[in-house]
Amino acid sequence: MSPSALNGETAVGPEGPRQKSRATIDTIRVGCIAMVEKDGQARRAEILSIRDTKSGRQFYCNFDNFNKRLDEWVPVKRIDFDQDVEWPNPEKDKPKDGKGKNSTAPKRKVVGNKAQKRPGKREQSVASEAVTPHPWPDFTDSQPQSKAPSTPRDLEPKAGETPGANGDDMDVDEDESTLEVKKEGGGFSREAEIEKLRTGGSMTQNPTELARIRNISKVQFGQWDLFPWYFSPYPEAFTQEDVIFICEFCLSYYGDKKSFCRHRSKCTLQHPPGNEIYRDDYVSFFEIDGRRQRTWCRNLCLISKMFLDHKTLYYDVDPFLFYVMTQKSEKGHHLVGYFSKEKESADGYNVACILTLPQYQRKGFGRLLIQFSYELSKIEGKLGSPEKPLSDLGLLSYRQYWSENILELLLECNERDEKSSIEQISSTLAMTTQDVEHTLQALKMQVYHKGEHKLVIPESLIKLREKTKQKQKRFIAPERIQWKPPVFTASSRTWGW
Ligand code: ACO
Ligand code: ZN
Secondary structure: OOOOOOOOOOOOOOOOOOOOEOOOOOOOOOOEEEEEOOOOOOEEEEEEEEEEEEEEEEEEEEOOOOOOOEEEEEEHHEEEEOOOOOOOOOOOOOOOOOOOOOOOOOOOOOOOOOOOOOOOOOOOOOOOOOOOOOOOOOOOOOOOOOOOOOOOOOOOOOOOOOOOOOOOOOOOOOOOOOOOOOOEEOOOHHHHHHHHHHHHHEEEEEOOOOOOOOOOEEEEOOOOOEOOOOOOOOOOOHHOOOOOOOOOOOOOEEEEEEEHHHHHHHHOOOOOOOHHHEOOOOOOEEEEEOOOOOOOOOOHHHHHOOOOOOOOOOOOOOOEEEEEEEEEEEEEEEEEEEEEEEEEOOOOEEEEEEEOOHHHHOOOOOHHHHHHHHHHHHHHOOOOEOOOOOOOHHHHHHHHHHHHHHHHHHHHHOOOOOOOOHHHHHHHHHHHHHHHHHHHHHHOOOEOOEEEEEEOHHHHHHHHHHHHHOHHHHHHHHHHHHOOOOOOOOOOOOOOO
């Protein structure tokens, strides 16, 4: 799948009319919408930042109808100055932090001047017609887009001397100095927001001030080079680096190779710092308490934020358990993906955030993570659902999981000549009745006949299932899960011992 504009993707710029006129390289500014070349086509794009580099001025563009992970720095020649640009509305688009006001290009990086997620964006429709023609609930705000996967490298970093300062402590109860950021008149400064995200508190992003610009270009992680999709609140100093180095076991991060190598020579961790609660010949799962392993879990969140443009990603890790999936080699347990789960979810969510590292995506690991989350719910005797909103990729994966499993169950019932109901499907699969119902509707399996509602399986789905059955899929073997629901005291949200 090549990156392309897709229907229903979020549009750039605020609603309402804007002034239009010609701009020059010196007058175009942050907040302007211009025609910018992308993949050989002129597209509307909003300028989010401007910088001067050795090779000339560059503009950070967010393209109309493209997922934000396809934002990029473009040189002047890709901007069409023969067409009018739309100027930011001085009142509506006023920068929240007082930056980006100058009409001339600033020497230093300037961050976008308004909310990333404007009201109404999330309300726009999502379902990609190419993926499913059926109506689905609008859980998300963007579209699937492909992204070049990470490239493996052949060289493992050489060991160095002493461990780096950050992150290699396995803290149980680290002293917290949480930086409180005051909301003055509803505004956050960008610096304060990032500091807040980085140093503590919830990672719920302030809707009026989001870090819109990808700040890390490349990450060396184990044998892989990762190319982040989104902003992640690593310390400012790290954003100046061409590449940052992350220890794939303890997840601590380094801006220079020497200190990273020194760290690697000392780091003894070979698996996530928790109990291995599942093992088969393909993957293992470890359960990690955010409170007991705060640094490790925060480092995991920092990594995952690079690939999640999720409305809420919790950096306050204490209230969460992390279920981390690994694959084993002679070097240790390599991180493949994870999901986090609130210790107590008032909304009945069984997953908060879910991620497969990009080098492992589209290989069936997401399906295993999702299955694992539902297996835990079955053991708990609860119904579960992922936290909303889902990302584009999250929605695709969940739809697939729900559809496959519901269809499979209904066919089994059919073979045994048993009746099935939404409640029965829901309790057997630990899915909420709402998720079951939406799936049945989307698959057109629910019919009303003579005042009765019935479940029918269209012939086309049976054929599709025959086809997909030929694909070798892997599953979690529930009987191998060694787990009892942990007990937490409500006040401390910690282990009840
Ligand atoms: N395009 C089309 N369909 C897709 C795509 C895609 N890029 N990715 C997944 N799917 C669908 C497919 O139907 C696929 O089944 P198939 O391969 O048999 O057709 C199904 O989802 C499962 O795919 P997996 O390979 O098992 O999933 P993967 O390991 O790639 O993980 C995940 C999915 C976790 C969503 C991954 O894409 C990811 O980490 N994305 C970035 C982070 C993210 O968006 N997380 C979800 C946020 S929502 C939340 O946290 C609650
Ligand atoms: Zn380490």
